[in-house]
Amino acid sequence: MTLSEADLIINPDGSIYHLNLLPEDIADTVITVGDLDRVGEISKHFDSIELKKGKREFITHTGYLGKKRITVVSTGIGTDNIDIVFNELDALVNIDFETREIKKELKSLNIIRVGTSGAVQPDIPMGTILASTYGLGFDALMNYYIQQMSGDEHSVLDSIKSHFSHIKGIHPYLTAADSTLLQTIGKDMEKGITVTAPGFYAPQGRQVRAKNAVPNFISQLNSFKDGTNRITNLEMETAGIYALAKTLGHKALSVNAILASRVKFEFSSEPNKIVEKAINMVLERI
Template identity: 80%
Template sequence: MKISESDLIINPDGTIYHLNLLPEDIADTIITVGDPDRVSEVSKYFDRIELKKGKREFITHTGYLGQKRITVLSTGIGTDNIDIVFNELDALVNIDFQTREIKKNLTSLNIIRIGTSGAVQADVPMGTILASAYGLGMDALMNYYVHELSGDERLLLDDIKSHFAHLKHINPYLTAASDKLLNTIGKDMAKGITITAPGFYAPQGRIVRAKNSVPDFIGLINSFRSNQNRITNLEMETAGIYALAKVLGHQALSVNAILASRVNFEFSKEPNKVVDEAIKTVLSRIAEV
C-alpha cells in the first residue's frame, strides 16, 4: 500500500518532514537526548563526525566511535515529540521514499536514550546511573496506537492499575525495555520502573503555585510494590520510547542520570558531571557490542 503525501510528509529535498534527515544520514545505533545542546556533549567523544543537521529542536550528529557508526539526536521534551521522532526514524529505515511503500525487509534500530531524571526512592541517590527496566506512561500517547502487551507486562500493569485505581482520569500503559540492550548497555546499572509524566510540575508531584489534584503523588508512586518491582524515578519520555519502539519493531533502552531526590527535596550540585558520566558509560558499552 502506498502511503499518502499527507500521512508521510517528505520535504522537496527528499528529507523527512520534521527531522530534516535523509535515510542515509542515520546509523542503526541511535542515541537520543532531550536537550539539543547535549548532542555535541555526546558527539565530542566520537572519533570523527560525518554529518551535522538541525531543524527546530531536532539536532542530529552522525559519526564514528572506532568502527562503530552512531547517530545522536535531540528529541526535545515529552512524548508528543517522541511520537514525531520515532515515527520519522522508522520511516527513514523502513519506508521506500521513492515508492512510498513499506520495505519488505525491515530494519530494527538500537535506540538508547540518555536523559535526566528524579529519583522517588530514598535509596536511589543523586548521581546514580539507572536503566529503566520498564517505562510506565501516565500520558495519553498510546491511546492512539494498537499496543500489545506480553504476559509479564500485563500482570505488572494490572498491579499498577490497581494501585492507582482511585485516579480515574489516568489510564497508564507499560512496556519493558529491550532485553538485549538492558543486558549489554544496562548491565550492572541500578534498575527499576520509570514513570513518564505528561508535564514537569504537577504531573510529577511538584507544588509551586497551582493546586495539585493528586495529593502526595510522590508518596503514592514510591509505595508501589509488585514482587521485586518498584517505581524508582520520574521523567518525560521513556514510556513513549519503549512503547513505540515495540510497536515499530525496534530495540530501546532508557539510561537515566539521576539529578534529583524527590523524597529528600534535593537537586544535584554537579548535574553536568552526572550526565557526562552517563554519556561516557553508554558510549563505552556501545563500543563493546
C-alpha cells in the same frame, strides 16, 4: 500500500518532514537526548563526525566511535515529540521514499535514551545512573496506537492499575526495555520502573502556585511494589520510547542520570558531571 503525501510528508530535498534527514543520514545505533545541547556533548567523543543537521529542536549528529557508526538526535521534551522522532526514524529505515511503500525487509534500530530524571526512592542517591526495566506512561500517547503486550507486561500493569485506581482520568500503559540492551548497556546499573509524566510540575507531584489535583503523588509512586518491581524515578519520555519502539519493531533502552531526590527535596549541585558519567557509561558499552 502507498502512503499519501499527507501521511508521510517528505521535504522537497527528499528529507523527512521534521527531522530534516535523508535515509542515509542515520546509523543503525541511535542515541536520543531531550536537550539539543547534549547532542554535541556526546558527539565530541566521536573519532569522526560525518553529518550535522538540525531543524527546530531536532538536532542530529552522525559519526564514528572507532568502527561503530552512531547517530545522536535530540527529541525535545515529552512524548508528543517522541511520537514525531520515532515515527520519522522508522520511516527513514523502513519506508521507500521513492515509492512511498513500506519495505519488504524491515530494519530494527538499537535506540538508547540518555536523559535526566528524579528518584522517588530514598535509597537511590543523586548521581546514580539507572536503567529503566519498564517505562510506565501516565500520558495519553498510546491511546492512539494498538499495543501488543507480553504476559509479564500485562501482569505488572494490572498491579499498577490496581495501585493507582483511585486517581481519576489516568490510563497508564507499560512496556519493558529490550532485554539484550538491558543486559549489555544496563548490566550493572541500578534498575527499576520509570514513570513518564505528561508534564514537569503538578504531573510530577511538584507544588509551586497552582493547586495539585493529586496530593502526595511521590509517596503513591514509591509505595508501589509488585514482586521485585518497584517505581524508581520520574521523567517525560521513556514510556513513549519503549512503547513506540516495540510497536515499530525496534530495540530501546532508557539510561537515566539521577539529578534529584524527590523524597529528600534535593537537586544536584553538579548535574553536568552526572550527565557526563551517563554518557561515558553508554559510549563505553555501545
